[in-house]
Amino acid sequence: RRVSATFMEMLLICLECSTTVRPKDGWQVFSSAQDADGRCICTVVAPEQSLCSRDSKGRQLRQLLEKVQNMSQSIEVLNLRTQRDFQYIMKMESQIKGLRSKFRQIESEKKTPVTRNFQELKGKMESLQPLIPVLEQYKTDTKLIAQFKEEVRNLSGVLMGIQEEMGAYDYEELQQRVLSLENRLRNCMSKLTCGKLMKITGPLTVKTSGTRFGAWMTDSLASSKNNRVWYMDSYTNNKIVKEFKSISDFVSGVESRTYNLPFKWAGTNHVVYNGSLYYNKMQSNILVHYSFETGRVVTQRALESAGFHNVYPYTWGGFSDIDLMADEIGLWVVYATNQNAGNVVISQLNPDTLQILQTWNTEYSKRNAGESFMICGTLYITNSHLTGAKVYYAYSTKTSTYEYTDIPFHNQYFHMSMLDYNARDRALYGWNNGHQVLFNVTLFHIIKTEDDS
Template sequence: MPAAVGVLDSLLLLTLFGLYPSMTLGPREGWQVYSSAQDADGRCICTVVAPELNLCSRDAKSRQLRQLLEKVQNMSQSIEVLNLRTQRDFQYVMKMETQMKGLRNKFRQVEEDRRTLMSRYFQELKEKMDELKPLIPVLEQYKTDAKLISQFKEEIRNLSAVLTGIQEEIGAFDYEELQHRVLGLEGRLRDCMSKLTCGKLMKISGPITIKTSGTRFGAWMTDPQASSRRNRVWYMDSYTNNKIVREYKSMADFVSGAESRTYSLPFKWAGTNHVVYNGSLYYNKYQSNIIIKYSFETGRVLAERPLEYAGFHNVYPYTWGGFSDIDLMADELGLWAVYATNQNAGNIVIGQLDPDSLEILKTWNTEYSKRNAGESFMICGTLYITNSHLTGAKVYYSYSTKTSTYEYTDIPFHNQYFHISMLDYNARERVLYAWNNGHQVLFNVTLFHIIKTDDS
């Protein structure tokens, strides 16, 4: 924890790391990664590691400490009771010890002169033996109590070590002060994030396998417009002949298979390149170039529109086929459609869509063949295309809609299960969702950001 506090004061990085905080992607479980801050000169300083706010309260560890202290107190009271009892018994033992010594002397006298043994001695010995009989169970109880006391003392020693460790951990700093600093940092981070321009992809790391389920081909996603508190997961198995969408309330429910709802779409879908955006599902209607907008809240189609000139039904799919002609995606700038047309010689066309009407607001013609692309995704208005869906895949080409220019890139990523049939960017979580040969996986992305200044 002191290291985390130190990070707050000495960060000098210029790249931001998009991590998935709800999974185990951070530096350690239970910690959160914030993605930038700003120094006094307006420069962006990045990658702050700090405990989640709920860990900055005293509740969990204080409760643990209180329970241990109560246990020690209870044990101390028990030991006190045992001590009182054993002290009382010990006094009785001491009293009897004198009588036993006298009895021993009498036995010795009898042994030395048996002829002087008279009946009165036997009677006296018998009375003494009767008097000493209660001593036997007292001695047994004394031994038992002594053993219990020894065990209690050993347990108290162990608990004391645990308590000392906890006190050192939570007593080294003031949690209220730390929580105040974290809240202040979060506000500064939000201010700095507002000064960030869209980032350029620098690196893809992972993958992290979330689950293994379904067929070789499918799609799964969350809504980048939803709040992190309501991060539902949608699951659409197969690339054709299906119209059942499964919903999970959280990523944890998705992993455990705790399905919350199912939706039966009015039309079957084609491909695996669907997207959920602001509470609605956008997908390509089977055997057509029609885009459907379906509301999960109302269970109704809110809009549908043909994508003019777009090839469909395996005319211009990605290299893996699967009716992947039309790829719908979302990024920081909105909703997009990636497809190919005869007019552009089968090369990729990028269309920016109106999320409400599905009208194409603007298009960009690239020179990259749709059939030669493994998969693609949008980040900050730039289309990134992989050279393959198989082993050895990498991001090979990018096209910027801002400058209408392209460049060849070389950003490798680990295609762990050898067949990617869906790859989409989530702007809120800054990760890539992928369906990799029946495995649902996440890739982290590293983006390079340019800071907007007042002069610019």
């Protein structure tokens, strides 16, 4: 059940690791943790938000039931008042009919002279004749009110039965159970900080907007209550960043703020990290650190020897020479240099000063890379930006070693111009030919349990 306003609700399911996890259709993030002996610790599953709609239906049902009950009370008051008036009208109707009968009797006997007063009284009596059909209609309306009252009573009973069947009265109890489950999840996730990429599934299409190329992102260091989205359309000649308070506002197109950057950006490989935007200044190898809070540049620094302006771009071009990214470990930049023969270079950055903390040279050609992203200090590189692409190469900064991989992913809209990992959401954000998409990632973990020596 959906009971919190986090980016996506989590469920913890402990099961045998030999069991294949088959979540329902939709975007769901899951990770399996094993100890050194291969025993399953837990599997984390995040369901698609639209699947958790029972609460909304329950609230609608309760609101409908309240309205019916309010209507029933109003009808009861109207009915009591109507019954009182009805008794008075019945008495009046009887009197009118009795008087009419007496007048007819007097006129037929003609034993007594008809006085002037009698004629006036008869005239008034005749003027009341049109009231008789009105009284008849009033009696009919009274019957309809009684019938309506009974129908509302029956409807109220049906709604209460549905409510009980849905378990709406257990909502508070279920909410507490889910909150307890989320606490267990956080305890488990604290042990699953890093892992090896095993699988990419999806995508989920969040929105279709903008040009063929662009970037969209959330802040991986933001709190669970902060789900702001930033949107940067196109790969060149633009410096307007749009901000949305949530994913739902982003989908609806409800902007909360826009930022006019001091410099235009190059490429689509920007990143928001700890409340700041990091991007490559157009037609340069300068990195820019821009604070959303102050609306000013904190610092800018040249990335020495880095190629720029389509010297060493990804396969799709678009001035994608310099790629800024973040993961569980920190802030990174991926680029290429002449000194490394145009092959990919990885550098970890100081987020405040943009100084390089450490650098790794790989043997993978930057121009042959479709896109790349960092997960837990490992750079994963795709072999193309087109259909049929897969994660082909992985370089670990922890061990300074690489391996060739074969992890396919569905390039649904045929042209990927942005692919970036978000450690908080455990998901890949993509810009797929004018579509903003999300990919689910599965990470493999080996952790120690308390009974391990």
